[in-house]
Amino acid sequence: MVRRIREANPARVLDLACGTGVLTAKLAALGPLKVIGLDPSEGMLTQAEKRTAGARNIYYVKGFAEALPFEKESFNTVTVSYGIRNFADRCVAFSQIYRVLEPDGTLFILEFSPDMPSWRNALQRFYIHSVLPVLGWMGTGKKAAYRYLRDSVESFPHASVISEELSGAGFSVISYTRWFPGIAVLFIAKKL
Numbered sequence: 001m002v003r004r005i006r007e008a009n010p011a012r013v014l015d016l017a018c019g020t021g022v023l024t025a026k027l028a029a030l031g032p033l034k035v036i037g038l039d040p041s042e043g044m045l046t047q048a049e050k051r052t053a054g055a056r057n058i059y060y061v062k063g064f065a066e067a068l069p070f071e072k073e074s075f076n077t078v079t080v081s082y083g084i085r086n087f088a089d090r091c092v093a094f095s096q097i098y099r100v101l102e103p104d105g106t107l108f109i110l111e112f113s114p115d116m117p118s119w120r121n122a123l124q125r126f127y128i129h130s131v132l133p134v135l136g137w138m139g140t141g142k143k144a145a146y147r148y149l150r151d152s153v154e155s156f157p158h159a160s161v162i163s164e165e166l167s168g169a170g171f172s173v174i175s176y177t178r179w180f181p182g183i184a185v186l187f188i189a190k191k192l
């Protein structure tokens, strides 16, 4: 994802649902650009601030993707990594992202999105349904969080539905690529 973002010459970047700032930190390291990380969770933002304490080009804002507190056309790049699954209203969030992107700006979304059921991804579905919640529970002691992860991944729509929603919000030239082992999908959408 970061490689593809670098190729798009990011300058003013909004990292939505930035969580603890894993992607935010990588983006800020790409060069002389300005990155804003947005998340509704104070706890997440505190962790992100700690992670990126030395970076002078990162700013954090508390807020929701469905009501972005920015002027129109404020960014040339918007990123969302493992965030859209959690949005209360994806279509409203996509319209908001479209509003704050400048013309020719690019939206990058990375998300878990299982493929259509087939014998080839049976193992993948078994892993998400049965192995992941148990491993997560054993590793962190947080049973409910990993059940939520399983349920939200399993109920997430197919990538083609997300593409249609992006198109409905006004985006053009929408592509999506499945990454090994077919669970994560990278969407790239342009505002023309």
Ligand SMILES: C[S@@+](CC[C@H](N)C(=O)[O-])C[C@H]1O[C@@H](n2cnc3c(N)ncnc32)[C@H](O)[C@@H]1O
Pocket (backbone or CB within 6 Å): 016, 017, 018, 019, 020, 021, 022, 023, 038, 039, 040, 041, 044, 063, 064, 065, 066, 080, 081, 082, 083, 086, 087, 088
């Ligand atoms: C899995 S974490 C994101 C991880 C981070 N982007 C990364 O790559 O490490 C999902 C985040 O979505 C945030 N979130 C949930 N609902 C949101 C919303 N409506 N708008 C923006 N962020 C939201 C949560 O607070 C959480 O920090």
